[in-house]
Amino acid sequence: MMNRLNKNWIREISAGLIGYLTTVYIVVVNSAILADAGLDMEFGMIATILASTLGCILMGIWAKLPLIIVPGMGVNALFTYSIVQQYDYSYGEGLGVVVIASLIFVITAFTPMGSYLSRAIPNTLKHGITIGLGLFLILIGLENAQLIVSGNHSIISLGDLSSPYVIVSLVTLLIGVLLFVKNVPANFLITMIVGTMLTFVFGLSEQEPITISLSSLTDGWIAPEFHHIGQITFWAAVLPLALVLIFETIGILQGQVDMLEKPERYKVGSKSSSIAALFSGFFGTSPTIPAAENVAVIAAKGRTGLASVVAGVxxxxxxxxxxxxxxxxxNAISPILIIVGVLMMQNIKHINVNDLTEAFPMFLIMFMIPFTYSIADGMAFGFIAYPLIKYFTGNKEATTPILWVIAGLFVLEFIVKATM
Structure with missing residues (x-):
């Protein structure tokens, strides 16, 4: 009996270690994206670490599930490039949007609203959001790698392939893809390490290690601000973040509890995830969600909350x-953005391209997100088009009242923008 107990402990600790190694890349990647919103990299790392730690421990102790919780890829891009940059918000004002959107997530997780909202929004639009986010991450990754640059006679063009920086980026991307398709453990972490080594070997970076003191940590913390809460544009920023946060968590979490054969733990898992997302805003980062890499934890036979607590520590x-x-x-981070973006684009297989009333709104979201460099605006085009197309093609039963409300809010946002 004792030997069996020891084996179970070793298995859970091992699964937690594997989960950590497969997701720790998010500390660097998330902070790099937050840096584009105006936050110093070191503070982005600290915020990411604290949010991930709390999320993992909540999921382990409360939900008793071996699932890693980290800031979501795609959600962080929505925060930085749509909420902060597009609306010209300060970082603190952007965190205010995170807190309110996460609070909506908490309400849906603790009430039947979550199930109703999930049923009310067509799967086509949900898949469109995921695909569009994937394309957006690929675009950001290609820009960071300098594989694409602003064109002289076009919007974008191919980067300088003779540049050592671009060559190192391409080599790192190739290594990252090979490691991923071969399913090498901690492939993203290894990719970052190799890319960093190549960058320093070729003398492309002179960055020195930073020093962090307790006083600098407290001085760098940014609190959420709610100055714009009475404005329509604030709620226009909250809406897409809340929708993405809710839909991504529902989709990922449902699939993972099914893999664990613990569907009865879904509700408490959703509650844990929503509380973790809410605290993310106060820690100073974009919201957390269950990591897609949890499949590695499950494959390592992680079955209890101990695995996620180990990862949190x-x-x-x-x-x-x-x-x-x-x-x-x-350029050591860009391959991860590109690979994750490609993975998110796999959702296109769920779209019935023969039914244009379904496919066209999805394509609008998919292309308008990267082309407008705005996740919120890209979502708006699809959410407005879907009920209109269904209504005027005689299929209004495919729409729901909540879908019309969301479409109306997006239309109102466009009107406000046009008159500003």
Missing amino acids: LFLSTILLIPYISMIPA
């Missing part, structure tokens, strides 16, 4: 490594 210990991981350059 390991995330917290990552604070000690911040002076060194802050040296990781953008």
